[in-house]
Amino acid sequence: MSRPARAVIHLDALKHNYRLAKSLTGEGKTMAVVKANAYGHGAIACTQSLSDEADGFAVACIEEALELRAAGITNRIMILEGFFEPSELFDISSEKLDIVVQSPEQIKQLEQTPLESPVRVWLKMDSGMHRVGILPDQYRDAWTRLEQLSWISEILLMTHLACADEMDNGYTLHQLEVFEQYTLGLPGERSIANSAGLIHCAQSRADWTRPGLMLYGVSPFDTPTKAGSMLKPVMELRSEIISIKEVPAGSPVGYAGTAVTDKPTRLGVIAMGYADGYPLAPNGTPVIIKGQSVPLTGRVSMDMLTVDLSEIEDARIGDPALLWGSELPVAEVAKQAGTIPYQLLCNLNRVPVNYTQPVKFKETV
Numbered sequence: 001m002s003r004p005a006r007a008v009i010h011l012d013a014l015k016h017n018y019r020l021a022k023s024l025t026g027e028g029k030t031m032a033v034v035k036a037n038a039y040g041h042g043a044i045a046c047t048q049s050l051s052d053e054a055d056g057f058a059v060a061c062i063e064e065a066l067e068l069r070a071a072g073i074t075n076r077i078m079i080l081e082g083f084f085e086p087s088e089l090f091d092i093s094s095e096k097l098d099i100v101v102q103s104p105e106q107i108k109q110l111e112q113t114p115l116e117s118p119v120r121v122w123l124k125m126d127s128g129m130h131r132v133g134i135l136p137d138q139y140r141d142a143w144t145r146l147e148q149l150s151w152i153s154e155i156l157l158m159t160h161l162a163c164a165d166e167m168d169n170g171y172t173l174h175q176l177e178v179f180e181q182y183t184l185g186l187p188g189e190r191s192i193a194n195s196a197g198l199i200h201c202a203q204s205r206a207d208w209t210r211p212g213l214m215l216y217g218v219s220p221f222d223t224p225t226k227a228g229s230m231l232k233p234v235m236e237l238r239s240e241i242i243s244i245k246e247v248p249a250g251s252p253v254g255y256a257g258t259a260v261t262d263k264p265t266r267l268g269v270i271a272m273g274y275a276d277g278y279p280l281a282p283n284g285t286p287v288i289i290k291g292q293s294v295p296l297t298g299r300v301s302m303d304m305l306t307v308d309l310s311e312i313e314d315a316r317i318g319d320p321a322l323l324w325g326s327e328l329p330v331a332e333v334a335k336q337a338g339t340i341p342y343q344l345l346c347n348l349n350r351v352p353v354n355y356t357q358p359v360k361f362k363e364t365v
Helices: 011-025 035-040 043-050 062-070 088-094 104-111 136-147 171-183 195-200 226-230 330-337 341-346
Strands: 006-009 029-033 056-059 077-079 098-101 119-125 152-159 235-247 265-270 286-289 292-295 305-308 320-324 353-355
Touching: 011 029, 011 043, 011 195, 011 226, 029 043, 035 043, 035 341, 043 056, 043 062, 056 062, 062 077, 062 088, 088 119, 098 104, 104 136, 119 136, 119 171, 136 152, 136 171, 152 171, 286 305, 286 330, 292 305, 320 330, 330 341
Parallel strands: 006 353, 029 056, 056 077, 077 098, 098 119, 119 152
Antiparallel strands: 006 235, 235 265, 235 320, 265 305, 286 292, 286 320
């Protein structure tokens, strides 16, 4: 019997979440963000599942884009970081990929690299996040330079919101005002909203939205929202109990004895650890056994973690354990561990991934 740790990906939930995002977009179009292997869910499987209805897909780099093309994805694909070297532009052109342009250096390289097949450009403004993007007072000049190139087929206008997941933060409205001011009169479709903007800030929805986290069933907000309550978790991280033992009060548990039992305790060991992507979560982090929440006890190891089974007398070796999923939001585990759900999903490692509906992979010869 193989090690029981595994991830289960519910592609029907992914479709549900995309359709929810699409409904919030209204008359606009929805670019599904599938970078970082679809946030750990499997980029090929996820894009194939959505390919019949997605307006497009967004990835981080050309390697991710070419992987999808090789798998038979013909939908529009946008590269969020654009290109790093001019040589990439020839593949971008031949594979009909969209690129984000976010620096004067990229514009200069485009000017010096004529292309046989025109490319579509998303010109990114730094409206206040100060990560990447053209500064507002340089944006119009950047647009003009690109518009003069015959190998640029279309220029879309975009920016990225820094604080949209903070409902009461007025900085989002400031960014929207900056973007509006410096794009006033420029033609082209606009793209602003990420998941948080799409859910909470109607002013940011524009022509194209770029949902990421919400596609995978996770709300970007700590407080409940109507749309957030409608999301369905796509990933379940599962394993099983592989050992059970009774220990007396005063027993240290795990490396360094960071937990010590205060009463006779029934301990269960689960085949799951930080090498699988589970975080170094503290004592008390919930795990679901037989539909009940039990507390993590002691330090998470590379391959195993321990829980207190004292309240579940009928727990047995081989019983399923849910580390996160429909009964235990990944955001709750992330909060306990002092991190964010993005990191937990993207850090999935080593565990087999099972999909809840058939996935067609491109045949190779």
